[in-house]
Amino acid sequence: MGTLERIWVKRAKRGPMDPAREVQLDARGIVGNANRGGKRQVTIIAREVWERHLAALGGALDPAARRANFMVSGCALEGARGRVLRIGTCRIAIRGETKPCERMDEALDGLRATMFPDWGGGAFGEVVAGGTIRVGDVVAWDDAP
Numbered sequence: 585m586g587t588l589e590r591i592w593v594k595r596a597k598r599g600p601m602d603p604a605r606e607v608q609l610d611a612r613g614i615v616g617n618a619n620r621g622g623k624r625q626v627t628i629i630a631r632e633v634w635e636r637h638l639a640a641l642g643g644a645l646d647p648a649a650r651r652a653n654f655m656v657s658g659c660a661l662e663g664a665r666g667r668v669l670r671i672g673t674c675r676i677a678i679r680g681e682t683k684p685c686e687r688m689d690e691a692l693d694g695l696r697a698t699m700f701p702d703w704g705g706g707a708f709g710e711v712v713a714g715g716t717i718r719v720g721d722v723v724a725w726d727d728a729p
Contacts, residue, residue, distance in 0.1 A: 586658025586723040588671050589631050592648055594618045601648045606718040609674045609711045614653060622710075623679040628669070629706035631657040637698045649691040652682070652706050656723045662703040664725075668712065672721035675713035682706040 592601035596618050608615040613625030629652040638645060647655055654671070664678040684705040688696040699705045 586656050588654060588717060588719055588721045588723050589657050590647060590655040591717070591719055592651075592653055594651070594653070601651055603648065606716055608716050609676075609714040611711060611714060613711055617653065624708040625710050626654060626676055627652040627682050627706060627708045628654045628656060628661060628676075629682075630659065630661050631655050633661075633704055633706070637695060637704060638692075640698055641692060641694050643692045643695075645692050645695075649688075650706070651687065659723045659725070661707040664703070664707055668726050669709065669723065670726035671723050672715065672717045673713070674711065674715045674717050675726060676709040677712045678707050678709045680708055682708045 591604045591607055593604050593607060593614060593616055594601055599618065612620040619625065629647065629650050634647050634650065634655070659669070665680055667678050669676045669678060681703045682705040684696045684699040686696065688699060
């Protein structure tokens with residue numbers, strides 16, 4: 585089991601990532617987020633992986649620069665396609681790996697290449713059971729149908 589460490593909401597495409605203490609999830613994703621609907625409703629990074637990337641590059645960077653919606657700890661995302669992640673009472677079906685874009689190198693030189701292997705950019709998913717989630721909620725795999 586792990587923990588939901590951070591939440592960010594994107595108010596516009598290419599816009600800033602606003603930190604939040606809690607958000608509402610519905611069938612289209614995060615209420616108030618710019619990206620709604622489809623299979624990429626939410627994006628998730630693992631704190632341990634983010635810290636490993638920064639250590640490899642000898643850099644310091646706020647994790648909001650990754651532009652993910654959620655940062656989790658204690659829950660590996662690598663190879664999770666098809667699994668269901670529970671955050672609090674909500675459930676997110678993991679649909680794939682989030683590949684890093686050129687904006688990662690704008691934030692820290694070399695970050696994109698460092699993030700590319702082994703799901704280093706995190707995962708994306710689709711909400712299958714909504715509700716309210718809060719920083720500090722328990723995060724665990726819930727693969728029951």
